[in-house]
Amino acid sequence: MSDVKISSYDHMVNMLNLVSDSELKFKLLTMHQNLKDKIEYWPAAISHHHKWKGGYADHVKEVMLLGISMFNTINSAGERYSKKLNFTLDDVIIVCYVHDIDKLWRYKDMPASDYRRQEKYGAKIWDKADGLLYPDESAKVVQICAKNGIILTDEQIEAVSHHHLGFSLNLSSVYSYEGSCTGLAALVGSADMMSGTIFGKVQ
Numbered sequence: 001m002s003d004v005k006i007s008s009y010d011h012m013v014n015m016l017n018l019v020s021d022s023e024l025k026f027k028l029l030t031m032h033q034n035l036k037d038k039i040e041y042w043p044a045a046i047s048h049h050h051k052w053k054g055g056y057a058d059h060v061k062e063v064m065l066l067g068i069s070m071f072n073t074i075n076s077a078g079e080r081y082s083k084k085l086n087f088t089l090d091d092v093i094i095v096c097y098v099h100d101i102d103k104l105w106r107y108k109d110m111p112a113s114d115y116r117r118q119e120k121y122g123a124k125i126w127d128k129a130d131g132l133l134y135p136d137e138s139a140k141v142v143q144i145c146a147k148n149g150i151i152l153t154d155e156q157i158e159a160v161s162h163h164h165l166g167f168s169l170n171l172s173s174v175y176s177y178e179g180s181c182t183g184l185a186a187l188v189g190s191a192d193m194m195s196g197t198i199f200g201k202v203q
């Protein structure tokens with residue numbers, strides 16, 4: 001068995017290549033390449049999970065991997081029980097890939113003096129970026145995608161905005177407001193929570 005370790009960035013390239021819509025795949029791969037430096041630098045959070053350099057890449061790779069795996073499992077189970085899913089593998093890949101993309105602009109480096117002091121004491125080494133104006137993370141995700149020629153569907157936007165499941169501002173539980181949390185949102189939210197809680201505490 002090969003022992004070669006593939007970077008999270010490259011692992012994401014492999015998973016983006018699974019997108020069946022060739023035009024969408026090209027746009028996603030182009031955006032991925034253009035954002036490479038940011039993807040490999042920033043953390044996924046500054047206190048909760050994946051708070052190390054490159055934590056963003058590790059987290060998003062895990063969410064994509066878990067999302068694709070869960071989709072394949074429930075899709076084959078659905079075929080067995082004649083239940084057709086109302087979302088596709090392309091939906092899963094794109095939403096898992098972009099669900100946190102606003103975070104590439106959300107943080108800033110601490111001043112060098114603070115960095116040394118905080119690194120020594122194990123505290124955070126990044127802070128929230130100055131001048132953050134947007135209260136709605138999903139709106140920023142939609143904007144970033146649009147700037148890269150990627151127009152999310154209503155279902156994909158719904159899944160991005162509910163990817164924290166019961167912790168969303170407008171959704172106290174996945175079961176509240178019947179019908180407002182779709183299967184796609186539940187799948188992406190589960191993958192996000194699993195990545196953050198199972199893999200997000202240790203590098």
Ligand SMILES: [Fe+2]
Nearest residue numbers: 059099100192
């Ligand atoms: Fe996330």
